[in-house]
Amino acid sequence: MSGPLLLQSIILGLLLGGLYALLAAGLTLYFGVMRVVMIAHSAFLILAAYLAWYFHRETGIDPLFSLVITVPLFFVTGVAMQRLLLSRLRPATLTMMSVLLTFAIALTIEGMLGYVFSGTQRRIQLGYSGSNFEVFGANIAAVKLIAFGLAALALLGLYLVMKKTRFGQALRATIQHPEAARLLGINTDRIAGYGFGIGLATAAIGGTALSLDSTIYPSLHWHWIGPLMAIIVIGGLGSIPGAAIAAMVLGVSQSLLQVPMGTTWAQTVFYLALFATLMIRPQGFFGGRLAQRF
Amino acid sequence: MPSASSHAADRRTGFDRALLGGKAVLLVAAATLVLAFPRMAPDAFILSVGVVIASYAALAVGWNFVGGFTGYISLGHAAYSGLGGYATALLIIDGGLNPWVALGVGALGVALVAVPIGVASLRVRGASFVIVSIAMVLILLLVSQSWSEVTGGSSGLRVPRPFGEDVLRPEQHERFFYLHVALVVVALLVWWAIDRSRFGMGLKAIREDEDKAQSLGVPTFRYKLVVFVISAFFTALAGGLYALWFGYLDPIFQFSILIGSYMVLMSLLGGIRSLLGPVVGAVIVGYALEYFKNQYGDTQFHLVALGLLLGVVVLFMPDGVLPAIGSLVNRFRPTAASIREESAAELLERSEETRQAEEVHR
Numbered sequence: 001m002s003g004p005l006l007l008q009s010i011i012l013g014l015l016l017g018g019l020y021a022l023l024a025a026g027l028t029l030y031f032g033v034m035r036v037v038m039i040a041h042s043a044f045l046i047l048a049a050y051l052a053w054y055f056h057r058e059t060g061i062d063p064l065f066s067l068v069i070t071v072p073l074f075f076v077t078g079v080a081m082q083r084l085l086l087s088r089l090r091p092a093t094l095t096m097m098s099v100l101l102t103f104a105i106a107l108t109i110e111g112m113l114g115y116v117f118s119g120t121q122r123r124i125q126l127g128y129s130g131s132n133f134e135v136f137g138a139n140i141a142a143v144k145l146i147a148f149g150l151a152a153l154a155l156l157g158l159y160l161v162m163k164k165t166r167f168g169q170a171l172r173a174t175i176q177h178p179e180a181a182r183l184l185g186i187n188t189d190r191i192a193g194y195g196f197g198i199g200l201a202t203a204a205i206g207g208t209a210l211s212l213d214s215t216i217y218p219s220l221h222w223h224w225i226g227p228l229m230a231i232i233v234i235g236g237l238g239s240i241p242g243a244a245i246a247a248m249v250l251g252v253s254q255s256l257l258q259v260p261m262g263t264t265w266a267q268t269v270f271y272l273a274l275f276a277t278l279m280i281r282p283q284g285f286f287g288g289r290l291a292q293r294f
Numbered sequence: 295m296p297s298a299s300s301h302a303a304d305r306r307t308g309f310d311r312a313l314l315g316g317k318a319v320l321l322v323a324a325a326t327l328v329l330a331f332p333r334m335a336p337d338a339f340i341l342s343v344g345v346v347i348a349s350y351a352a353l354a355v356g357w358n359f360v361g362g363f364t365g366y367i368s369l370g371h372a373a374y375s376g377l378g379g380y381a382t383a384l385l386i387i388d389g390g391l392n393p394w395v396a397l398g399v400g401a402l403g404v405a406l407v408a409v410p411i412g413v414a415s416l417r418v419r420g421a422s423f424v425i426v427s428i429a430m431v432l433i434l435l436l437v438s439q440s441w442s443e444v445t446g447g448s449s450g451l452r453v454p455r456p457f458g459e460d461v462l463r464p465e466q467h468e469r470f471f472y473l474h475v476a477l478v479v480v481a482l483l484v485w486w487a488i489d490r491s492r493f494g495m496g497l498k499a500i501r502e503d504e505d506k507a508q509s510l511g512v513p514t515f516r517y518k519l520v521v522f523v524i525s526a527f528f529t530a531l532a533g534g535l536y537a538l539w540f541g542y543l544d545p546i547f548q549f550s551i552l553i554g555s556y557m558v559l560m561s562l563l564g565g566i567r568s569l570l571g572p573v574v575g576a577v578i579v580g581y582a583l584e585y586f587k588n589q590y591g592d593t594q595f596h597l598v599a600l601g602l603l604l605g606v607v608v609l610f611m612p613d614g615v616l617p618a619i620g621s622l623v624n625r626f627r628p629t630a631a632s633i634r635e636e637s638a639a640e641l642l643e644r645s646e647e648t649r650q651a652e653e654v655h656r
Contacts, residue, residue: 107601114594
């Protein structure tokens with residue numbers, strides 16, 4: 001592999017890893033607050049991408065501005081989903097049944113997207129879609145950089161909310177020990193609802209970023225949920241830093257393996273890493289006791 | 295008052311006898327209906343729908359070995375049905391085996407493959423287990439699409455027919471219908487035998503509370519692994535039989551998460567704790583699926599219908615149809631004093647209710 005090509009692979013891997021990191025952070029957040037594996041996360045991602053595409057087609061404004069609508073919309077949807085649907089499930093079988101319930105939501109979203117927008121592949125064409133620039137001989141598309149910037153900003157925002165605000169403190173307390181958090185006067189049900197809303201808002205941001213540089217179609221979400229779920233298990237269920245680090249490492253690995261092996265085989269790196277993790281360290285590399293028991 | 299209690303006991307046995315008789319009549323009627331179905335079907339299309347539903351039933355019963363006994367919900371059992379299909383096809387095409395031998399050998403091979411997968415995925419509970427099961431299907435989809443020298447890739451693989459060309463289409467459907475029904479019956483017998491054994495008792499203890507089961511001396515990991523491999527074996531048999539009937543394999547349909555979710559939906563709808571639950575669920579869901587595909591075939595609307603149905607089942611009747619009917623019948627029982635099985639979830643709910651009632655009382 002030549003020098004520029006290697007550099008290009010690494011940069012592309014980091015840019016992709018940023019998007020993975022944001023989405024995996026949302027996915028692991030749901031698990032943290034409610035012990036729920038949210039299969040519909042990537043379906044909402046594709047839904048947000050479709051909304052961005054539709055917004056651009058109808059108004060002609062840059063799809064980035066669709067965030068103004070989709071982020072609040074997804075936040076409210078997330079809160080409603082937690083309060084109205086997931087909290088109805090029995091606590092003893094919550095983890096298993098929530099998988100099925102969110103799976104049902106994913107199917108419904110995929111079906112509705114296909115029904116409303118048809119199965120045709122869609123792509124946003126922007127003035128700056130084709131522009132790219134060179135860094136030490138490596139070619140980087142501008143849209144990929146914008147997508148990464150968006151993801152990085154959202155992750156930074158999430159980090160600040162979690163670490164610096166009172167709400168973030170309550171959220172972390174709920175993740176660590178719900179009963180103790182309740183004893184301290186935290187309304188864990190409401191916090192869990194907001195946590196869910198934030199998780200879904202990451203899908204809105206990720207979907208807009210995705211719509212900038214890739215072709216979208218209704219069943220695309222299956223290609224995203226596999227890698228994302230592998231990432232959160234490897235990082236340790238419920239651990240946001242673990243998810244982010246695993247996402248960056250695996251994103252770069254996938255990008256590097258694409259050159260000799262091709263796109264399809266390179267995807268298997270996620271699943272190989274998943275199986276290796278389960279054999280060596282079933283609780284993941286950053287998760288604590290929490291991850292092992294679920 | 296000994297006389298009163300013995301009288302009550304008499305009435306109870308009378309009720310039980312009536313219940314047993316009713317069940318037997320229903321079972322005989324259902325069996326007759328199933329066996330007579332190929333004769334009653336008006337045309338080959340309806341007959342082929344019957345074969346599809348029987349195949350769904352075989353898959354759902356295969357799935358229910360893991361799902362019903364241990365409560366581990368696998369969304370990726372399409373991995374084993376797909377592998378069973380491909381193993382059978384490749385053993386006939388490249389191995390030159392007799393189709394029926396290939397079916398058996400293929401399923402045994404899949405059971406062997408399931409051992410390391412089980413070792414890896416049963417180390418973790420709940421969430422991680424589901425994730426691994428989905429990952430398996432996605433890996434196999436990638437591999438079967440990319441490795442086109444062996445699997446035919448995206449253009450698919452033609453499976454040779456086990457019966458000669460002189461056997462006509464409706465005749466084929468009829469034979470395969472009975473073969474699928476036979477597979478379902480064998481799988482049900484094995485399920486029933488496990489259900490009544492010490493092994494089954496241990497598995498159900500795992501379903502209710504794995505930590506407690508372990509502390510009581512149940513070898514949880516070994517039990518889970520054994521039942522996982524049995525489940526993979528029967529699912530692979532069902533997949534292989536379907537491949538022999540359908541005669542064509544395409545990775546997208548073989549290794550599809552949808553197929554895995556059908557198995558879950560069918561078992562859950564019928565009731566994963568009951569013997570016949572998956573079969574009842576397969577008949578309902580299989581019929582609904584064929585109906586939706588017929589009505590909304592060109593659009594993606596059948597996905598919405600499937601999604602909504604699954605959501606309703608999970609939210610409102612997670613125990614399934616058969617247990618719901620069972621408890622309805624039990625209401626008419628003169629004195630419901632016998633010890634009945636209670637799941638950990640019900641126990642938790644009941645103790646929660648009494649706790650709240652006590653608080654209100656205070």
